[in-house]
Amino acid sequence: MIHTVKAGETLFAISEDYRTSLSAIVAANPGINPNMILVGQQIVIPNLPHPDTIPYTIHISLVNRTLTLMNQGVVQKVYPVGVGRMLHETPVGDFVIVNRAPNPGGPFGSMWLSLSKKSYGIHGTNDPSSIGHYVSLGCVRMYNQDVEELARTVPNGTAVYIRP
Structure with a gap:
């Protein structure tokens, strides 16, 4: 599944919303900087179908x-x-x-x-x-x-x- 980053979201908050560990989200998104995500950025959420x-x-x-x-x-x-x-x-x-x-x-x-x-x-x-x-x-x-x-x-x- 793909999540589109909204204003004010952090990668940690996204991981909590999807009940997926932060490390699993980082692993599913090679090259992502967990400390700097951008509004509109596409984040892969592992283990959920689109x-x-x-x-x-x-x-x-x-x-x-x-x-x-x-x-x-x-x-x-x-x-x-x-x-x-x-x-x-x-x-x-x-x-x-x-x-x-x-x-x-x-x-x-x-x-x-x-x-x-x-x-x-x-x-x-x-x-x-x-x-x-x-x-x-x-x-x-x-x-x-x-x-x-x-x-x-x-x-x-x-x-x-x-x-x-």
Whole structure:
């Protein structure tokens, strides 16, 4: 997978966002100076397929509180979700699923899908009544059976587009 450096990012922060060691990123990018990366620079993230090779994309609408799964540009399914509340908004942007954890426990329900933004993910919930509302600390909540279905369908590297 290729990451394009954005303003304010460091190579260490990129490694944390993708849950990949800094040494692995340096090794995958010969000649890179870890102390000086430039906006717009292309960084290879090892062990993740490029999203263009995956037929699925996920589109999250914060205002509609929906997650739409698309397969080759065609809507496959629309799920209701809970999203971040005031002062803890869900981040808007383009991300990818970098890893997953079944049964993470607590408020995260039965499945956690990590996004390429540290501390954010798509996950189940131990409070199904929160779905459809602005309630989380920024993550996207789904019914447990829905996030399990999503996790069985999409691989790591799947693009996730979060919009207002």
